[in-house]
Amino acid sequence: xxxxxxxxxxxxxxxxxxxxxxxxxxxxxxxxxxxxxxxxxxxxxxxxxxxxxxxxxxxxxxxxxxxxxxxxxxxxxxxxxxxxxxxxxxxxxxxxxxxxxxxxxxxxxxxxxxxxxxxxxxxxxxxxxxxxxxxx
Numbered sequence: 001x002x003x004x005x006x007x008x009x010x011x012x013x014x015x016x017x018x019x020x021x022x023x024x025x026x027x028x029x030x031x032x033x034x035x036x037x038x039x040x041x042x043x044x045x046x047x048x049x050x051x052x053x054x055x056x057x058x059x060x061x062x063x064x065x066x067x068x069x070x071x072x073x074x075x076x077x078x079x080x081x082x083x084x085x086x087x088x089x090x091x092x093x094x095x096x097x098x099x100x101x102x103x104x105x106x107x108x109x110x111x112x113x114x115x116x117x118x119x120x121x122x123x124x125x126x127x128x129x130x131x132x133x134x135x136x
């Protein structure tokens with residue numbers, strides 16, 4: 001896909017912040033759930049003994065470790081979304097500023113980013129024609 005000026009102008013980098021907030025909430029929920037599971041396992045270990053209890057405890061430790069890695073990876077993703085939001089906002093703002101400056105100077109900027117100076121050149125030709133008409 002080739003990006004166009006309207007595509008970039010339509011970017012909504014702040015939406016990435018909302019996504020990052022949602023991802024962080026999932027990460028916290030996973031951490032809270034695993035913490036609760038470990039607490040429940042500790043309570044259960046006081047009254048449950050034997051091979052089944054040992055296997056259950058080992059599984060809780062394994063699941064908790066895996067969940068911790070998932071929660072950590074989600075936190076990294078959320079952080080990257082926040083960083084990317086700032087970068088995208090900067091790119092979008094720079095593009096809008098450049099296009100606005102070019103347009104205010106009389107240039108036409110196409111959706112593909114190509115700048116057309118024909119309107120400025122036409123004004124200059126008309127101006128030169130007026131200035132030179134009295135010289136003949």
